[in-house]
Amino acid sequence: MGDLVISLDSVSKIYRQGQKETLGLDAVTLHIQEKEFVVVRGPSGSGKTTLLVLIAGLLRPSQGVITVNQQNLERLNSQQKAAFRARNVGFVFQMFHLVPYLSVLENVLLGTGQRETEKTRSVNLLESLGLGEKLSSLPAELSAGEQQRTAVARALISNPKIILADEPTGNLDPVSAQTVLDHLDQFQKGGGTVILASHSDLADRYANRLVHLKQGRISEGLSVTADEEDRKGNPAGTPQS
Amino acid sequence: MKIWRLVIKEIGYRKVNFLLSLMAVAASVGLFTVFVTTGEGYRNETRKIQLGMGQNLRIIPLETRMDQFWSAGYSELTMPEEYVYRFAALDGYEYTHLTATLQQAIDLKGRRIILTGILPEVMPPGRNQPPIMFSVERGEVYVGSEVARFFDIQEGQGIDLEGRSFRVTRALSPTGSNDDIKVFGHLEDIQELLGLEDRINEITALECLCLIESGQTELDALALAEAQLAEILPEGKVLLLRGIADVRERQRAAMEGYLGLLTPLVILIGGISIGILTMLNVRERYEEIGILRAIGRGSWSIATLFLGRALLMGVLGAPIGFFLGGLIALHFGPQIFSLTSGALRLNFAWLALLIVLAPAFTAIAAFIPTARAVNWDPLTTLRDS
Ligand SMILES: Nc1ncnc2c1ncn2[C@@H]1O[C@H](COP(=O)(O)OP(=O)(O)OP(=O)(O)O)[C@@H](O)[C@H]1O
Ligand SMILES: [Mg+2]
Numbered sequence: 001m002g003d004l005v006i007s008l009d010s011v012s013k014i015y016r017q018g019q020k021e022t023l024g025l026d027a028v029t030l031h032i033q034e035k036e037f038v039v040v041r042g043p044s045g046s047g048k049t050t051l052l053v054l055i056a057g058l059l060r061p062s063q064g065v066i067t068v069n070q071q072n073l074e075r076l077n078s079q080q081k082a083a084f085r086a087r088n089v090g091f092v093f094q095m096f097h098l099v100p101y102l103s104v105l106e107n108v109l110l111g112t113g114q115r116e117t118e119k120t121r122s123v124n125l126l127e128s129l130g131l132g133e134k135l136s137s138l139p140a141e142l143s144a145g146e147q148q149r150t151a152v153a154r155a156l157i158s159n160p161k162i163i164l165a166d167e168p169t170g171n172l173d174p175v176s177a178q179t180v181l182d183h184l185d186q187f188q189k190g191g192g193t194v195i196l197a198s199h200s201d202l203a204d205r206y207a208n209r210l211v212h213l214k215q216g217r218i219s220e221g222l223s224v225t226a227d228e229e230d231r232k233g234n235p236a237g238t239p240q241s
Numbered sequence: 242m243k244i245w246r247l248v249i250k251e252i253g254y255r256k257v258n259f260l261l262s263l264m265a266v267a268a269s270v271g272l273f274t275v276f277v278t279t280g281e282g283y284r285n286e287t288r289k290i291q292l293g294m295g296q297n298l299r300i301i302p303l304e305t306r307m308d309q310f311w312s313a314g315y316s317e318l319t320m321p322e323e324y325v326y327r328f329a330a331l332d333g334y335e336y337t338h339l340t341a342t343l344q345q346a347i348d349l350k351g352r353r354i355i356l357t358g359i360l361p362e363v364m365p366p367g368r369n370q371p372p373i374m375f376s377v378e379r380g381e382v383y384v385g386s387e388v389a390r391f392f393d394i395q396e397g398q399g400i401d402l403e404g405r406s407f408r409v410t411r412a413l414s415p416t417g418s419n420d421d422i423k424v425f426g427h428l429e430d431i432q433e434l435l436g437l438e439d440r441i442n443e444i445t446a447l448e449c450l451c452l453i454e455s456g457q458t459e460l461d462a463l464a465l466a467e468a469q470l471a472e473i474l475p476e477g478k479v480l481l482l483r484g485i486a487d488v489r490e491r492q493r494a495a496m497e498g499y500l501g502l503l504t505p506l507v508i509l510i511g512g513i514s515i516g517i518l519t520m521l522n523v524r525e526r527y528e529e530i531g532i533l534r535a536i537g538r539g540s541w542s543i544a545t546l547f548l549g550r551a552l553l554m555g556v557l558g559a560p561i562g563f564f565l566g567g568l569i570a571l572h573f574g575p576q577i578f579s580l581t582s583g584a585l586r587l588n589f590a591w592l593a594l595l596i597v598l599a600p601a602f603t604a605i606a607a608f609i610p611t612a613r614a615v616n617w618d619p620l621t622t623l624r625d626s
Contacts, residue, residue: 058535079539086537097532101254102247109242111536154536 005162005193006032006055011064013050013216024050026216027064032195034161037188037206040197042213048197049094051213052164055195056089057081069161090155094167096147098139104150105135111154118157125153130179145176152180156187163187165196169203181206244542248549255522259554262518266558266603267565269511270595274566276500276507279574282585298336298466299480300324300444314419315344315355319440320476322360322428327473328444329363338447339363340374343428345435345442347403354388355423356402358431360441374447379427383411387421400424403434444477508602515606519551523610523617530614540615547614551607555600562599563592 008031013024025047032038040048053059054066057073066073069088076084085091090111098107105122112118126135129149139147148168155163165184169177185206188194196203204210212219252259301310302318310316325341343358361376377383382402384394389412392400399406407426415421432438467479523530530543567587574585 056535079541082534082537082539084537085535089537091535093535097528097535099247099529099532101250102242106242106250110247110533112242158537 003034004031005034005069006030006195007065007067008051008054009065011054011061011066013047013054013059014062023216025054025061028213028216028218030211030218032193032209034193035188035191036209037185037194038196038209038211039203039207040195040211040213041199041201041204042197043199045215046213047216048199048213049166050216052091052166052195052197055162056085056091056164058085058091086158088161090158090160090163092148092151092155092163092165092168094170096139096144096151096171098147098150098154100139103136103138104131104142104146107139107150108153108157111157122153122157125157126150129153129183143176144171145173145179148172148180149176149183152183156183160192162193162195165194167198168196169198169200177202244538244545245549247546248553251526251546252550252553255525258518258522258525259550262515262551262554262603263558263561265511265514265518266554266599267562269507269602270559270562270599271566271569272507272562273504273595274563274591275570275574276504277591278567278570278585278587280497280500281588282570282574298444298446300328300446300470300474300477301480302442303476303478305478313346315342316442319343319437319442320474322432322439322441324474324477325360325363325441325444328446328470331469331473336446338374338445340445341428341441342443342445343431343435343437343441344423345437349388349402349424350392352388352391353422354385355419356431356434357423357425358428358435358441359425360428374445375425377425377427378410379430380407381410381426382407383413383425384409385413385421385423385425386415388424389413402426405430405434512602512606515551515554515603516609519547519607520610520613522550523547523614526614527617530617543615544611547607547611548604551603551611552600555603556596558603559595559599560592563595 009029010027011025011029012027015022015024028047028051030051040051042048050059054061055068057066057068057076060074068084071084073081073084099110102110104126105119108122108126109118112122123132123135126132129152131146131149131153134142134146134150137146139150142150148171152165152168155165163184168180168184172180181203184194184196188206196207300320301316302320305316305318322341325339329339340362341360344355346353346355348354359374359376362374375383382400384392384400388394389409394400394409394412396409396412398409400409401407402424407430413420426434428441432440470477470479526546530546533543533546571585571587
């Protein structure tokens with residue numbers, strides 16, 4: 001398969017709250033190729049969100065190196081990281097996180113950066129997600145499923161290389177969940193890389209790799225499709241392995 | 242999506258916070274406008290107050306011995322009558338009533354009387370007001386009450402003075418001063434009687450404003466007047482009798498000090514309110530900040546989100562406050578600050594300045610909350626747990 005887009009080398013994250021320290025992620029090493037659909041599974045508190053957020057550069061690891069799209073995130077300042085995210089990463093949150101005073105369409109346009117030219121594309125995308133009737137609705141006027149589909153559209157609109165989806169179906173009915181997963185699948189088939197975190201098996205059948213997290217550690221790397229083959233297809237390896 | 246559109250949209254969505262902020266700006270600007278408008282009004286008014294209730298300026302011959310002057314009530318010496326006109330032509334002196342007198346005590350049938358020649362009031366240029374000092378026609382005299390009583394003079398009778406006869410047109414009622422032993426005539430008549438043509442021994446400028454700036458003391462004013470007049474009236478000497486102007490001047494100074502204290506206080510309170518309201522706004526928007534960060538918007542975008550909002554409240558609040566404050570000052574100024582409405586004017590130069598200053602001020606007030614927003618860790622709000 002394609003090139004290595006994400007690599008984590010013994011990455012740990014320790015959350016500090018005053019005296020208390022919580023291990024969010026414990027020496028995780030993970031390499032993800034282009035066009036992979038990786039589903040990260042694990043119980044609540046196992047570190048799924050931590051993992052995604054570290055990859056997005058929204059959080060700094062306590063230890064280890066994260067490289068995304070050949071870029072060592074540690075070397076970027078926060079301004080550069082923001083620009084990096086704008087170009088490379090689309091994030092879908094568990095709790096949608098839409099801007100409350102912007103309409104569905106405007107929330108999606110928010111994902112296009114400063115350009116205003118993406119309106120037609122945004123409208124088409126929203127229509128394909130079944131939100132054609134809701135373009136000018138505010139998030140508060142939407143069902144959970146509609147909000148999540150809006151969030152997915154916002155992540156997709158900027159044509160990122162990678163989509164990080166944190167429990168994108170957690171709050172959805174089966175039909176909405178299906179629509180969302182189909183779009184992520186389409187994105188992956190179109191050449192994108194998807195990392196999806198979930199504690200359910202709903203997304204498993206879309207995955208070509210399953211990663212299990214338990215107490216911040218990868219407990220088993222189960223390949224649904226040809227995981228071994230993927231690894232062979234990555235002669236470059238990672239900077240530190 | 243341009244950040245500015247977000248700013249506008251957010252204002253429309255969270256109207257209350259913005260309206261409260263706008264009110265804080267408008268109230269600060271408004272109070273400031275009231276202060277500067279009434280302050281300027283006071284400054285205009287001060288001139289009027291000094292004019293209206295001002296000191297009386299007396300100019301007497303330079304060599305006058307003051308013991309003689311105060312015991313006789315007039316100077317034995319004289320100076321040129323022309324001095325009145327020189328004084329009248331001076332710039333920087335305003336007065337309502339200007340006159341000159343020539344006085345001298347003479348014996349009239351064994352009694353002392355004071356012959357007093359009065360120059361009809363010299364009107365300030367461009368002004369026309371009823372004289373407060375009487376003027377006597379040529380050939381006529383007014384007699385003080387004591388003179389009338391002693392010589393049993395009735396109005397309409399004649400009187401002989403130094404060999405000339407005059408008609409008594411008025412017998413004055415008692416004044417309780419040495420006016421009661423005076424006989425008043427036209428200056429020229431008295432000059433002729435005394436053989437002192439074109440001479441006077443006192444210039445009196447009533448309700449005179451003699452370039453006294455606020456804060457100057459009586460001594461300053463006297464020294465100033467003396468210095469200024471010495472050149473023009475070399476044979477003259479200034480006596481300055483301060484009146485009620487002092488009291489009013491002190492009131493005004495107190496008021497100005499009071500306003501000077503209140504203005505920074507109002508600005509401080511306004512600034513703190515805006516800071517707090519912006520802080521509340523930032524708190525409400527942590528999630529949004531997180532979203533923008535996750536989407537890849539940089540610190541500048543987030544700073545613009547809040548500073549833009551603050552600038553907007555300044556730009557809108559300044560004219561609102563200015564016109565409200567102006568309206569209040571013009572409408573209530575006369576009652577509250579006992580200013581005449583003529584002294585109050587809305588100075589539009591302030592509006593221009595305020596439209597620049599208010600946004601700068603709101604931006605500064607919003608700075609700390611904005612800095613917090615910019616440095617806020619997006620994850621704290623985006624955590625799904
Ligand atoms: N900001 C934080 N401060 C302190 N501890 C944290 C913080 N974020 C996460 N943790 C802890 O780190 C561990 C991993 O959390 P994380 O959110 O990554 O789990 P998760 O797998 O996403 O859970 P869920 O399925 O409930 O979303 C948990 O024990 C959590 O309590
Ligand atoms: Mg999570």
